[in-house]
Amino acid sequence: MDRIRIVGGQALNGVIQISGAKNAALPLMIASLLTQETLTLENIPSLADVGMLLRILGHHGVDHSIDGRRLGAAPHASRAIHLTAKTIVDTMAPYELVSKMRASFWVIAPLLARMGEAKVSLPGGCAIGTRPVDLLIMALEKLGASVEIEAGYVHATAPKGLIGAEIHFPKVTVGGTHTALMAASLAKGHTLIVNAAREPEIVDLADCLNKMGARIKGAGQSAIEIEGVGALSGASHSVLPDRIEAGTYAIAVAMASGDVVLEGARADLLQSALDVIEQAGATISVTNEGLRVRRNGAGLSPVDVTTAPFPGFPTDLQAQFMALMTKAKGSSRITETIFENRFMHVQELARLGAHIRLEGDAALVEGVDELQGAPVMATDLRASVSLVIAALAAQGETMVNRVYHLDRGFEHLEDKLGGCGAIIERLSGAG
Numbered sequence: 530m531d532r533i534r535i536v537g538g539q540a541l542n543g544v545i546q547i548s549g550a551k552n553a554a555l556p557l558m559i560a561s562l563l564t565q566e567t568l569t570l571e572n573i574p575s576l577a578d579v580g581m582l583l584r585i586l587g588h589h590g591v592d593h594s595i596d597g598r599r600l601g602a603a604p605h606a607s608r609a610i611h612l613t614a615k616t617i618v619d620t621m622a623p624y625e626l627v628s629k630m631r632a633s634f635w636v637i638a639p640l641l642a643r644m645g646e647a648k649v650s651l652p653g654g655c656a657i658g659t660r661p662v663d664l665l666i667m668a669l670e671k672l673g674a675s676v677e678i679e680a681g682y683v684h685a686t687a688p689k690g691l692i693g694a695e696i697h698f699p700k701v702t703v704g705g706t707h708t709a710l711m712a713a714s715l716a717k718g719h720t721l722i723v724n725a726a727r728e729p730e731i732v733d734l735a736d737c738l739n740k741m742g743a744r745i746k747g748a749g750q751s752a753i754e755i756e757g758v759g760a761l762s763g764a765s766h767s768v769l770p771d772r773i774e775a776g777t778y779a780i781a782v783a784m785a786s787g788d789v790v791l792e793g794a795r796a797d798l799l800q801s802a803l804d805v806i807e808q809a810g811a812t813i814s815v816t817n818e819g820l821r822v823r824r825n826g827a828g829l830s831p832v833d834v835t836t837a838p839f840p841g842f843p844t845d846l847q848a849q850f851m852a853l854m855t856k857a858k859g860s861s862r863i864t865e866t867i868f869e870n871r872f873m874h875v876q877e878l879a880r881l882g883a884h885i886r887l888e889g890d891a892a893l894v895e896g897v898d899e900l901q902g903a904p905v906m907a908t909d910l911r912a913s914v915s916l917v918i919a920a921l922a923a924q925g926e927t928m929v930n931r932v933y934h935l936d937r938g939f940e941h942l943e944d945k946l947g948g949c950g951a952i953i954e955r956l957s958g959a960g
């Protein structure tokens with residue numbers, strides 16, 4: 530298992546290229562199941578989750594090819610993938626594949642909409658909460674599917690096709706909204722999604738589906754209307770930049786100090802996070818290339834944050850921001866409202882000398898003057914990178930174990946931080 534070694538204390542200076550968003554790339558790739566023509570997706574990040582999803586899609590009969598890097602392209606430029614689901618060879622998604630990545634459950638929507646049937650393993654639980662799929666099933670049932678859960682599999686059938694309906698989500702769900710969008714695109718008639726997720730990745734999926742011939746209006750707002758069509762066609766679409774990656778590096782600069790341009794980052798995708806990072810003491814400006822983040826050596830201010838669906842502060846940046854607050858001059862309160870168990874990083878940050886107390890859904894962080902390097906263990910994707918951020922500002926050496934979590938969602942992390950002056954290296958196969 531790989532480990533990452535970091536020696537703290539270096540400021541970050543330079544340019545970091547922001548990759549295509551994992552959380553947009555995954556549903557976009559799944560949308561390829563909706564058409565027998567080729568869907569070309571540009572700016573696909575090279576990540577473990579993308580590789581895993583290619584395997585899952587291949588199991589259903591999707592052929593893919595990946596463009597090589599063009600001459601002169603930046604070394605970390607993301608790639609284009611062509612996906613063709615000419616024939617769906619299997620509508621069953623097995624436990625062995627789905628249990629490794631939650632988003633793979635979403636294949637249920639296009640398989641059901643196109644083939645009238647899908648049998649998909651319940652997704653695995655993971656370290657951040659129970660993450661049920663009841664609302665995704667409710668959406669499919671509203672569209673006329675019969676759904677049964679048997680032996681750990683969700684079996685959905687709609688032999689005569691799906692029928693447009695009103696889907697009212699009692700709680701904002703990103704996966705539920707992706708599922709409803711894909712299924713309703715091929716349903717007969719009109720669908721209204723009420724209390725839809727407004728995340729930029731939802732808008733990206735809707736934009737791509739519209740290029741494929743879907744008729745979706747209102748993505749990015751809480752009410753989305755879809756007029757179903759008989760078939761979708763191929764299209765070409767570029768994945769939007771990863772707002773969570775951009776926010777993560779902005780927090781890293783705030784923590785380590787320095788001056789970094791986040792090339793390709795878009796402020797409109799993460800304004801609420803940028804606002805609190807600025808309140809904490811960084812200076813952020815929009816440039817022609819993306820975002821410039823600076824902090825001199827002055828102390829960090831404590832800031833309270835509460836996670837919320839978009840446009841609120843994203844839960845996927847909660848752990849990283851907590852790492853930053855461990856060195857603030859005073860105490861801050863970080864409240865997690867999306868996932869009930871997303872504080873696994875707290876005990877690992879404590880190994881580095883952080884003072885954090887948990888109180889229900891909140892973490893009370895008492896800033897300390899110095900963190901000390903230590904061996905730590907990555908527990909989930911964003912928790913892992915929060916340890917990297919803390920390590921950048923800790924005295925001495927930190928060894929982050931179990932970095933396969935990081936590889937799910939951060940493309941070339943060591944190269945990107947190392948290129949800006951961090952002392953960071955991957956130790957392959959050890960530990």
Ligand SMILES: CC(=O)N[C@H]1[C@@H](OP(=O)(O)OP(=O)(O)OC[C@H]2O[C@@H](n3ccc(=O)[nH]c3=O)[C@H](O)[C@@H]2O)O[C@H](CO)[C@@H](O)[C@@H]1O
Pocket residue numbers: 551552553555631632658659660661662663664665666700701702703704705726844845867868869
């Ligand atoms: C691949 C991807 O895009 N993952 C993101 C997606 O996950 P994901 O789509 O799984 O998250 P959801 O938005 O669905 O979850 C939000 C909340 O709704 C609950 N819920 C969800 C579905 C359901 O059927 N029943 C139910 O109760 C969840 O347990 C959670 O408490 O959105 C999350 C919230 O922004 C992000 O942290 C994840 O990074």
Ligand SMILES: C=C(OP(=O)(O)O)C(=O)O
Pocket residue numbers: 552630631632655657845910911938
């Ligand atoms: C929780 C995340 O991803 P997933 O939904 O794929 O587990 C994440 O991206 O932070």
